[in-house]
Amino acid sequence: MRLFHTPGSPFARMVRVALRETGLLGRVAEVETTLRDPASSLLPANPVGRVPTLLLADGTALTETALILPFLDGLGGAYPLLPLGDVAARAAFGRILGMMDGIGVWNRELRRVPEERSPGVIALETGRAGRVADALEAEIAAGGWRLAGPPDAARIALGCTLGYAERRHRAWDWRPGRPALAAWFDALAARPAFQATLPPESGL
CATH class of the missing domain: 1.20.1050.10 (Glutathione S-transferase Yfyf (Class Pi); Chain A, domain 2)
Structure with a gap:
């Protein structure tokens, strides 16, 4: 899996912090990209062109922090970020x-x-x-x-x-x-x- 991010994005930072806190960083490669750029490395993976984008092994691109963090909970990290039923x-x-x-x-x-x-x-x-x-x-x-x-x-x-x-x-x-x-x-x-x-x- 690859996480496209920009250093200044607070939404991408939320995912980057979560990966480190849950011990999942070793399973995700962080890829710094550019925004509002027709040559951005992100666009072939996600034409929306927004970060964070988590690119899965099958080519599925998850966009938005609110979708990515619950997905991370399904990967068996050290603890749940959004406990079920809470x-x-x-x-x-x-x-x-x-x-x-x-x-x-x-x-x-x-x-x-x-x-x-x-x-x-x-x-x-x-x-x-x-x-x-x-x-x-x-x-x-x-x-x-x-x-x-x-x-x-x-x-x-x-x-x-x-x-x-x-x-x-x-x-x-x-x-x-x-x-x-x-x-x-x-x-x-x-x-x-x-x-x-x-x-x-x-x-x-």
């Missing part, structure tokens, strides 16, 4: 994916020239990200989101989302007023799987 774990995972989707929209707006940016979109996504982060701060302060043992899909997703904000969407300083969330992130980010997949910093 609705709360899946709800938490979905919430963080939604948070990251919104931050991605916000980031793309900021990469436009100023006269092409939508203030309404930026305000909407700023509010969404802050609202979710505030809820997480309250939940963690109350004892939720514990980090006992290896991280599940939701914790991996949240770590990659906050890590993206720290290194590639620095327009959002999420730490002030959220000490519990900041301490939680710092503990998770120190794990070897996160350190090995740090995204490059961008100019934003």
